[in-house]
Amino acid sequence: xxxxxxxxxxxxxxxxxxxxxxxxxxxxxxxxxxxxxxxxxxxxxxxxxxxxxxxxxxxxxxxxxxxxxxxxxxxxxxxxxxxxxxxxxxxxxxxxxxxxxxxxxxxxxxxxxxxxxxxxxxxxxxxxxxxxxxxxxxxxxxxxxxxxxxxxxxxxxxxxxxxxxxxxxxxxxxxxxxxxxxxxxxxxxxxxxxxxxxxxxxxxxxxxxxxxxxxxxxxxxxxxxxxxxxxxxxxxxxxxxxxxxxxxxxxxxxxxxxxxxxxxxxxxxxxxxxxx
Ligand code: NAP
Numbered sequence: 001x002x003x004x005x006x007x008x009x010x011x012x013x014x015x016x017x018x019x020x021x022x023x024x025x026x027x028x029x030x031x032x033x034x035x036x037x038x039x040x041x042x043x044x045x046x047x048x049x050x051x052x053x054x055x056x057x058x059x060x061x062x063x064x065x066x067x068x069x070x071x072x073x074x075x076x077x078x079x080x081x082x083x084x085x086x087x088x089x090x091x092x093x094x095x096x097x098x099x100x101x102x103x104x105x106x107x108x109x110x111x112x113x114x115x116x117x118x119x120x121x122x123x124x125x126x127x128x129x130x131x132x133x134x135x136x137x138x139x140x141x142x143x144x145x146x147x148x149x150x151x152x153x154x155x156x157x158x159x160x161x162x163x164x165x166x167x168x169x170x171x172x173x174x175x176x177x178x179x180x181x182x183x184x185x186x187x188x189x190x191x192x193x194x195x196x197x198x199x200x201x202x203x204x205x206x207x208x209x210x211x212x213x214x215x216x217x218x219x220x221x222x223x224x225x226x227x228x229x230x231x232x233x234x235x236x237x238x239x240x241x242x243x244x245x246x247x248x249x250x251x252x253x254x255x256x257x258x259x260x261x262x263x264x265x266x267x268x269x270x271x272x273x274x275x276x
Contacts, residue, residue, distance in 0.1 A: 122185020
């Protein structure tokens with residue numbers, strides 16, 4: 001049998017850690033498989049995806065700026081359709097199917113880091129209303145969270161999330177934060193604030209209840225100042241690297257037929273790469 005191959009498609013693509021993650025699992029499971037980077041400009045994307053099998057691929061991860069186009073070019077599952085973006089494609093017979101694995105990356109990371117998080121009391125408070133916030137909100141809805149406050153600089157984008165997902169989403173302005181924090185059982189940062197090279201997030205966590213869980217999608221730096229402040233208060237945390245690793249699991253399983261594990265060894269490998 002010939003080598004099964006998948007790839008990550010983006011523009012640019014150099015920064016992607018996906019080859020490191022999938023390469024680790026390919027070696028771990030001793031598979032005759034390959035995972036490559038593909039730099040594809042927006043104008044060439046549709047052609048590239050339509051010819052995925054001819055290029056020798058059984059599937060692909062899709063990253064910026066192609067996730068919306070990938071949705072249009074494939075048969076999405078409920079998650080990809082609800083989020084409005086596809087980040088994982090696979091060939092199923094002659095069909096090109098897609099999903100959005102950020103949804104399960106987000107919830108599986110919380111399950112791993114803070115078992116039972118979804119049963120803790122309080123509302124969810126999501127900072128940001130961009131692409132990753134859509135996946136986070138959908139994941140929270142899947143897990144039965146009843147109130148999801150979404151605070152965003154541009155309130156129209158938070159309103160758009162309510163139109164997409166219904167009244168479980170409550171859009172709010174930044175100045176509502178002190179009140180919202182005191183009712184929160186889960187705080188999620190989906191903005192790029194706090195990322196290396198971006199402005200700091202700078203919110204005061206003192207009114208968060210003691211049982212609150214704090215998670216940050218930003219993974220560079222690994223320990224953001226939000227997570228450091230939460231830890232200093234003794235709150236449970238889950239970091240962005242965990243989500244990045246967990247979101248990769250489903251694609252690997254779909255392409256190569258083995259469900260891989262997110263282990264301490266894999267985490268260390270990617271941590272070393274991020275900090276070098
Ligand atoms: P996006 O669609 O561009 O959304 C960015 C969000 O950040 C928007 O809500 C935006 O608010 C807000 N924002 C940006 N600059 C701001 C500022 N100066 N003040 C206030 N708000 C600001 O990006 P995304 O795809 O959602 O990604 C967001 C972050 O999540 C990135 O750091 C990304 O690396 C990370 N991420 C991590 C994972 C993971 O697996 N760990 C997965 C996906 C994304 P406006 O709407 O007002 O512009």
